[in-house]
Amino acid sequence: MLLTIVASLLLALGATAIPQDKRATVSEVNIYAYGTGISGLPVLTDSNGIAYVSTNAQSNLSEVTWTIASGGSVPWNVTTNSTNTSTTTTSMFYIVTTANAFSPVGFVSSNETAPTGAETVGFTTYGSDIMFISGSTLESQFWAMETGASGEWELMWNVNGTQQGDSVPVTLKTTAPTV
Incomplete structure (x- = not known):
């Protein structure tokens, strides 16, 4: 009887110790770069x-809104709101993680081939x-590389995190800048 009670208590304590992962999907999110x-600055x-x-907002750049989910198991979708047309498109966010890559970050639609x-x-x-x-590591290797246009940077993924010419490390956040 005592063993049954102890086993029940251990099971109850063990169940409460399991981390609870919130995997809620959030829509209409804006993402900003800081560095x-x-x-x-908003990601465009x-x-x-x-x-x-x-x-x-350059005439060649469009705003995007994000649909994001924690946990990493589903793609993050973005909706592009073009200033040049009345159409919107939905794409998936991507980074390139091959060895030694210092590659552009971008968005690819489901009918396109990702890099x-x-x-x-x-x-x-x-x-x-x-x-x-x-794997079991959280990484943030986002960098902003100068484009030559005033106040404009191309967003990059820097696998090694090593210094790159004309670029700075940035943190991407869902927090808007304070005014």
């Missing part, structure tokens, strides 16, 4: 699906920070 000289896209951050080595799943939030789950 040296980049103070909460060009017509080729490459991600940028910019101080002002070689691209990952469309594995993204999660840690607080308000955007992370990529690599």
Whole structure:
């Protein structure tokens, strides 16, 4: 009898110790980049699906809104709101994780082929920070590379996290900058 009670208590305690993972999907999210000289700029896209951050909405860049889920098991979808047309498109967020890659971050629609080595799943939030789950490690290797246009950077994934010319590490967040 005592053994049954002890076993029941251990099972009850063990069940409460299991971490509960919230995997809620959140829509209409905006994501912002923060880094040296980049103070909460929105992530935008060009017509080729490459991600940028910019101080002002260039005519060649469009705003995106995100649908994100924690846990990394489903793609993060983005809806592009083009300023040039009345159409919207939905694509999946990707990074390229091949060895030594310093590659553009972008968006690919379901009827397009993603770049070689691209990952469309594995993204999660840690607080308000955007992370990529690599095995059992959370990574944030986002970098912003100057494009030559004033106040515009191409968003990159830097597998090694090593210094790259004309670029700075950035943190992507769901938190908007304070005014």
